[in-house]
Amino acid sequence: MTTQTRGRSKAWLWSGVVVGVVGIGALIAVAAADLGKADQIASVVGVVLAAAGLGLSLWGQFGGGGVATPAPAAPAPAVPAPAAPEVTASGAGAVAAGGNIGSVATGRGTSPAPAPTPTAPASVVPAPAAPGSVTASGDRSVAAGGDIGSVSTGDA
Template sequence: MAAQMRGRSKALLWSGAGIGVVGIGALIAVAVTDLGKADQLASVIGAVLAAVGLGLTLWGQFGGGVAPAPAAPSVIASGTGSIAAGGNIGSVATGSGTSPAPAPAPTAPAPARGSVTASGDRSVAAGGDIGSVSTGDA
């Protein structure tokens, strides 16, 4: 969707540039033959383009559509005792009978950083910070 919008924006930009070049060429051609007519024509064209520019600005600001919400990161944990979290992990123990030292609480939630995958026995993955982890018997 974003690539499509960029392509559309680029096409509109080049279309506008092309129309501007053609308009300037036409005004120069008219100015060479009749300066008074070119002045009147430039005034009318300037007023029309100002109105179109205002309309496009308002449409782009308020009516250009709503950007889709970013996709939620996928969080996958596979394997015996594996742990995956989309954000911060304070303290994790994946082994039997072990307990890691408690980690301090995170000050702010971690932003989603994409997919998080923990695969394999006792694997740990986080989309944010990991405070303390123990993956086996100590």
């Protein structure tokens, strides 16, 4: 909202307050002189104000009283995507993954059952999950950039 719009809003607010105070004062003065006449005046004024309120609310909802939309903000500078980790597997039966590994079998004819929780055998050390290189070198070696669920590197 601009300063000019705030100034207009305050002016309308104070105008309404002044009109309301003058109206209440006039009704009190008339009521002191003639209570029946004050009742009739209050009824007519109430109907007029209700109709004006209805008209203003409809105009604000559907008419030209809409709020100006702010200008779109400047787009944020593009953030470069992190570099993909270098993943290397060398050796017979070696496995390397840049992320998590669910189940791996590097032996001949074995298939391990998936582990319920990601636990790595002592012989397998996963690489850190931070971006970087993941390397599995040597026969039946396993490396991952994330969690390893189940690994079997033997023939059993």
